[in-house]
Amino acid sequence: MTTRKIFLLLLNIFCSSFLFSQVHFLSDFESASIGSVKLLDSVWIKSTPTDSMLTLSYEISSRFDPQNPVDTSLSPSARWYYFRITGVKGKQLFINIRNSETIRPFYSYDNKNFKRFEYVENINKGQINKIFTQDTVYICHFIPYTCSYLDKRFEEWSESKYVKTEVIGQSQQGRDIRMMTLTDRSVDDANKKRVWIHGRVHPSEHPSSWHLEFLIDKLLDGSVHSRALLANTIFYIVPFTNPDGVYGGLSRSASTGVNIEINWNRPDSLTMPEVKALRGKIENLTKEKPFDLFLNMHSQISGTITYWIHTAESTSELMFRKQMLLSALTINDNPLFSPADLSFSDVAPRYAEGWVWNRSGNSTVAITFETPYTYYKNDKSGEWVSLDNLKSLANNSLFAISDYLGISSDARILADVKVSRPSGWKKVNDDSMVYFGNECLITNKQKQRVRAKVKFPEAGTYKVYTWVAGAAYNWSDNLINRWKFVGSVTVSKKCTYKWKGTSDQMNGVANKMLFIK
Ligand SMILES: [Zn+2]
CATH class of the missing domain: 2.60.40.3120 (Immunoglobulin-like)
Known part of the structure; x- marks a missing residue:
């Protein structure tokens, strides 16, 4: 060298x-x-x-x-x-x-x-x-969703006339637990639906916060449908239930080491301040009227989106059907979520959902909604979780919530299906099927005529969907429990339109229709 x-x-x-x-x-x-x-x-x-x-x-x-x-x-x-x-x-x-x-x-x-x-x-x-x-x-592990980032978003959201924020309590380490209330205050609250959503009980579950953020953004996007939703609903949202855990970079516990997800039925001395704050606020808000929907936002290691459905045995057949309707509406038109991804468990009072079940029974669907960290539908070769697809999921989730609550707007109109010859149909209250409302009409005859009356607010083309009600139990395919596209209607001006169809288009169950501008 x-x-x-x-x-x-x-x-x-x-x-x-x-x-x-x-x-x-x-x-x-x-x-x-x-x-x-x-x-x-x-x-x-x-x-x-x-x-x-x-x-x-x-x-x-x-x-x-x-x-x-x-x-x-x-x-x-x-x-x-x-x-x-x-x-x-x-x-x-x-x-x-x-x-x-x-x-x-x-x-x-x-x-x-x-x-x-x-x-x-x-x-x-x-x-x-x-x-x-x-x-x-x-x-x-995932794109971080931190306390200071939430502070920034809170400030932005607070500028909206639909948003009011308040502190509902303090964490163990003295951090504020904040709630935002979103509704159109120019409309009387008396007849509004009421939805509670809380997130980040488990601090590591960052995807769930992005999902919730996109849901709030969608609600405040000023679109015709979002404005109708805010005129007819009050959303109570607590983005961080466990701010200490989030700030401290913990995984599943509060600063005390307690997993506050399962701390809802403990005696006072063992109940964490975070749970006390939530329980106090919920008790206060539901003194006279229960919530219609209660969502607990989480993320999970399994490569699927899921709702944790409470079994009919541990709740009721009606509650099971209601949960399945919400699930079906969320799965509808969502390529990243399928019936096979749903999870089932018995309701238990140590969880928020069990506490709500004991308090409100069939009135409130209280459910955990999980997003994955990795990929969807257990498919490594498919789409991986990103902020973009969490945003699509959030948009989808909001339509599911509004359909579940039965809220129509000029851009998304729900209508009841009427039958032309009642003798060919049977009125049933059958919780083994997934449908809207308390009862529905079923027939086993082909080509029974049905109709729906809908008010179109302006000229344009509307896509027409019928609800295809199917089995609530062992539901595995994508042919039932969904909005099925059956054609388009074009009108030249604001009018009342009578849609005509047949029983075949709705699996023999006359229930609901949807018209989307
Ligand atoms: Zn969790």
Whole structure:
């Protein structure tokens, strides 16, 4: 080797060591979390004839939540991780995250724009392998939805004339638990439907907050339908039930270690302040009238969207049918959600839903709504969860809520189906089928004539859908329990229109129709 070559090699090693010597893992910022970090190996490899690259191999563990002092048999979770690594530019890092369900997590160079690791960068669960192009990188389980970000959104939402905000209590560490009430205050509240939604009981479940944010945005988008929804409904929304957990980067517990999701039936001394705040507010709001709908927004490791449907055995057949109607309306026209994705369990008083069931019975559908972190419909080769598709889901969720509540607008008109020859039909109250209202008309005869009267507010083309009511139990295909497109109607002016059809278009069940501009 010539002196020049030796000089260049030494210079290269010196520069490399100097430039690449400092790699630090940090979790000194909001919602951050990391457990232990262990450097396993550090090797220089010759990446080009004149250059070398440092390859570092780390084993890290996700940080565990505090030990749960109330449900002592529960092991603390360590799902959430969100950390910064500095000094990584031009280095190849192998990071093995031992104790979280990591599949294609996210990274960002500016802590704002996050990108999923590519499949080749995370071939094995929990193992990241990447050469980073900037000196600092943030790595996290999902795109973070933090307290300061929510503060910013709260300020923006508060500017709307439809929004009022209030503090309903304090967390264990003294953070405000905030609620927003969304409704059109120029309309009398007396006949409005009432919907309660809360989120982030489990701090790691960041996708659920994006879902809820997009739902609020959609509600405030000024569209004809959203305005009708606000004129006919009051939404009470608590985006962060557990602000301490979110701020502290915890996984499933509050700052105390308690999983407040299952803290609703404890004696006062073991009930967390977050649950007390929620219960107090709900008791206050439902003194005279129960909620129509109660949504508890979560995210889950399973690669599916789901509603946790309470069994008929643990609630009632009517409650089961109502839950299935809401599910069917959410699955309708949603390529990312299918009947096979629904989950079933018995209602239990330790959960908010069980507490509401004991309080309001059949009047309130109280249900947990889960979004995944990874992909949809258990299909790794399909669509992966992104902010874009969570936004589509939120838009879909809002139409499902409004159809479920029976709210029409000039852009989305619901109508009852009437039959021409009642003798060919039977009136039933059959909770084993999924339909709107208390009863429906069924027939087993073909080509029975049906009609619906609808007021079109202006000239235009309206798409026509019939509700195809099918079985509530063991529902597995996409042919039933959905809005079925049956044609279009064009009118030249505002008018009352009489639609005519047959029993075949609605699976022999005369129930509801939908006209969409
Ligand atoms: Zn959860």
